[in-house]
Amino acid sequence: GAGVSQTPSNKVTEKGKYVELRCDPISGHTALYWYRQSLGQGPEFLIYFQGTGAADDSGLPNDRFFAVRPEGSVSTLKIQRTERGDSAVYLCASSLGGRTSTDTQYFGPGTRLTVL
Amino acid sequence: GQSLEQPSEVTAVEGAIVQINCTYQTSGFYGLSWYQQHDGGAPTFLSYNGLDGLEETGRFSSFLSRSDSYGYLLLQELQMKDSASYFCAVSGGDYKLSFGAGTTVTVRA
Numbered sequence: 170g171a172g173v174s175q176t177p178s179n180k181v182t183e184k185g186k187y188v189e190l191r192c193d194p195i196s197g198h199t200a201l202y203w204y205r206q207s208l209g210q211g212p213e214f215l216i217y218f219q220g221t222g223a224a225d226d227s228g229l230p231n232d233r234f235f236a237v238r239p240e241g242s243v244s245t246l247k248i249q250r251t252e253r254g255d256s257a258v259y260l261c262a263s264s265l266g267g268r269t270s271t272d273t274q275y276f277g278p279g280t281r282l283t284v285l
Numbered sequence: 286g287q288s289l290e291q292p293s294e295v296t297a298v299e300g301a302i303v304q305i306n307c308t309y310q311t312s313g314f315y316g317l318s319w320y321q322q323h324d325g326g327a328p329t330f331l332s333y334n335g336l337d338g339l340e341e342t343g344r345f346s347s348f349l350s351r352s353d354s355y356g357y358l359l360l361q362e363l364q365m366k367d368s369a370s371y372f373c374a375v376s377g378g379d380y381k382l383s384f385g386a387g388t389t390v391t392v393r394a
Contacts, residue, residue, distance in 0.1 A: 173327070202381065211289075211372045211384025212328065225381065260328070274382060276320075276327040 171196065175261050182251055190246040190280045194263030197282035201244050203236055203276060204260040212260050212276075218244060251284045258282070261285045287311045287375050287383035296391045303360045305388045307323045307373035310354065315376040316354045317349050321371045322387070331358070331371075360390070 174193040182188050194201050199220055214228040218238045226236070233251075238244040248255055258279040264267035264272040288310040297303045316335035318330040329341065332340050334349035334356060339354040360367055370389050374382040 200380070204382075209386070211374070211387050212382070214381040214383070217380055225379065228381070272380070273318075273333065275329050275330065278327045280327075 173261055173263055173275055175180075175277040175280050177280055178278065179281045179283075181285065183285050184251060184253060186251050186280065186284075188248050188251060190248075190259050190282070192244045192246070192261030192263075192277060194242065194244070194261070195275055198232060198265055198275075200264040200272065200274075201220035201238060202262040202264075203244070204237050204262065204276075206258045206260055207281070208257075215246070224264065230256075231244075233264075253284045256282055256284045287377055289327050289373055289374055289375060289383065289385035291371075291385040291388050293386070294389045295392070296393065298380065298393050299363055299364055299365060301363050303363060303390060305358045305360070305371050305373075305390070307356045307358070307371070307385055308354055309356075309375050309385075310331065311375050311377055311383070313377040313379065314351065314354075315378045317347070318374045318376065319345075319347055319358045320372045320374060320384075321369050328372065363392050364394070 176191045201218040203215040206212045215227040221241045233249045236246045260276040260279045262276045264274045291307045318333045319331040322328045332347040339348045344361045349356040370387040372387045374384045
């Protein structure tokens with residue numbers, strides 16, 4: 170069966186540019202999460218969607234980061250005016266309902282973003 | 286906030302048993318999860334403990350003591366393919382997972 174997919178797998182951009190990272194969750198999963206993983210660290214939470222709405226965006230580092238999920242399935246993470254410090258692997262995860270803390274989150278392979 | 290501590294590296298030989306400890310300090314706690322991540326790969330769910338005690342899934346077992354804010358992942362009959370990073374993660378009641386920095390397990394022949 171299809172798991173969580175993310176595109177592109179790698180993205181190299183220049184400082185100051187705009188990037189979009191896409192996530193396709195597991196079919197039927199209503200909850201979707203974005204995390205960021207720096208080298209040698211665990212994933213850090215960015216934002217959580219329940220359906221189409223962002224239920225918790227407390228992890229977004231600043232207003233250059235924005236994410237949408239217009240139809241309650243695919244999500245796009247958007248980063249404006251990229252900085253070298255944004256370089257990391259951006260992971261997406263989905264879960265069946267997201268309404269309990271015991272909902273298992275299934276991760277995609279991530280997008281490795283490099284800002285030159 | 287959440288704070289999790291786990292060892293940075295563990296090395297063992299094939300067939301051995303490895304225990305990865307995880308201690309946590311959290312403002313809210315629902316359960317402890319474990320994920321495996323191979324280099325360049327997706328974190329893969331291994332186990333979840335919401336109540337005290339041992340959960341067994343094949344060669345892997347996970348333990349939780351809520352009173353001690355402590356858990357561990359036990360890897361038995363180690364195989365070369367078990368070489369990976371292992372992360373403990375706390376569910377704090379607000380849906381997001383808070384991860385430790387990970388333990389790199391290296392299995393030697």
